[in-house]
Amino acid sequence: MLLANLELAFRAGAVALLLVLAASLFSDFRNVLAARLGAAFALGSAAHAVSYSVGVTSLVPAWHAPLIALSTGNIVVFWLFTRALFDDDFRLRWWHGLVWGLVTAFSFAGCVWIAPGGHVRFSVTVVNLIVLGFIALAVGQTIASWPADLVERRRRARVFIVCAAALYGGLNALLQIAVAGSDVGDVANTINAGVLACVVAAIAYAMMRVDGADLFPANAGVTPAVILSHPTATDEAADQKLIDALMRLMADERVYRQENITIGVLAGRLKIPEYRLRRLINQRLGYRNFNVFLNNHRIEEAKAALADPAQAEVPVITIAMDAGFQSLGPFNRAFKAVTGVTPTEYRRLKVSAA
Missing domain, CATH: 1.10.10.60 (Homeodomain-like)
Known part of the structure; x- marks a missing residue:
């Protein structure tokens, strides 16, 4: 009972932080693509916090399937978010939505058809390999684009956000592949929920330490006309x-x-x-x-x-x-x-x- 209540508290805390973060980004920077994608990523992460469990059996509750599908598709949003965060010229294309739709649809099919049909390990493995692939793309994009960012505090915050999310997502994907089809118990789910809540809190704190106009500049490609410091x-x-x-x-x-x-x-x-x-x-x-x-x-x-x-x-x-x-x-x-x-x-x- 104690573990169940603790897990619920961790999940509720993570969801609350993510919803506040999404609302804040959309309210203050709705005209900035990176901020909109950040808000979408926060909402997808909230779906993950609600539905995720370590170890997947063949039976998934019906109401879980859409949330799990949205959680899986969120890895595509994460990739797009990192691209927009580090590339001022990035623009969404129609095929980005198609990729998100395909990944989400496959995850949903895995929950309601492939896994219940006796192919749990296949479904879980493929889904999590997709997750690992998009995490690799996101990390590669960060490594390639990070040196061009000239605002030091923003550079550190951006890298922390990407690395924290990628590390959590990558370890979870590997863990899911390792224990696919097994019920690992309440302890593992409670620990995972606690780690997720800590990661979300750390990301929110890192974003609060950087001025929003620096992290998501409204006109990223425009050079300010004034000198930004007053040297001796x-x-x-x-x-x-x-x-x-x-x-x-x-x-x-x-x-x-x-x-x-x-x-x-x-x-x-x-x-x-x-x-x-x-x-x-x-x-x-x-x-x-x-x-x-x-x-x-x-x-x-x-x-x-x-x-x-x-x-x-x-x-x-x-x-x-x-x-x-x-x-x-x-x-x-x-x-x-x-x-x-x-x-x-x-x-x-x-x-x-x-």
């Missing part, structure tokens, strides 16, 4: 020398054209630690993301080329590649985010004004 005269002089050297690398050597240029490589060229260059670009120049910093220089070069009558016949993709973009899609999106028009429209406007 000595620090300002030293930083200004570094900024001048950085701008020479941008203007004279056009290092932004280099393929796969990283902040570490740029710091090496300036002979300063990476953390100092990160802080310099963020606090002195006002950029939140290193890729946005590079893209703005690339776009300025592209704007000059598009406005040049001598290059009127040069294809847009050639101009984009010359400026350092790897493909046309990201160039078009970044260009429109900065100028408000597509590269082709920009060229036409400049020709008309000439």
